[in-house]
Amino acid sequence: MGRGIPVGLFTPKSAPLIGVDVSSTAVKVLQLSQAGTRYRVEHYAVEPLPPNAVVEKKHC
Numbered sequence: 001m002g003r004g005i006p007v008g009l010f011t012p013k014s015a016p017l018i019g020v021d022v023s024s025t026a027v028k029v030l031q032l033s034q035a036g037t038r039y040r041v042e043h044y045a046v047e048p049l050p051p052n053a054v055v056e057k058k059h060c
Contacts, residue, residue, distance in 0.1 A: 016042065024054045 017032040017039070031043040 022054065023049075024056050025049055 017034070019028075019030040019032070021028040026049055027047045029043075029045045030041060032039045033042050034040075
C-alpha cells in the first residue's frame with residue numbers, strides 16, 4: 001500500500017486574530033489562534049513609548 005496524504009494537510013486553518021492596544025505609555029500586540037472552541041496566545045509584545053508620544057484628549 002502507498003502512503004496517503006496526512007489528514008489535515010490541505011484543510012484551511014482559521015486566520016490568526018490580532019489585537020492592538022495603544023495607550024499613552026505603551027503599544028501592546030497579541031496574536032491568537034483558534035483550536036476548536038478555545039483560543040491560544042501565539043505571540044505577544046509590549047513596547048514602551050517615550051513620554052508625550054501619545055496625547056490623550058477628553059471628549060465631552
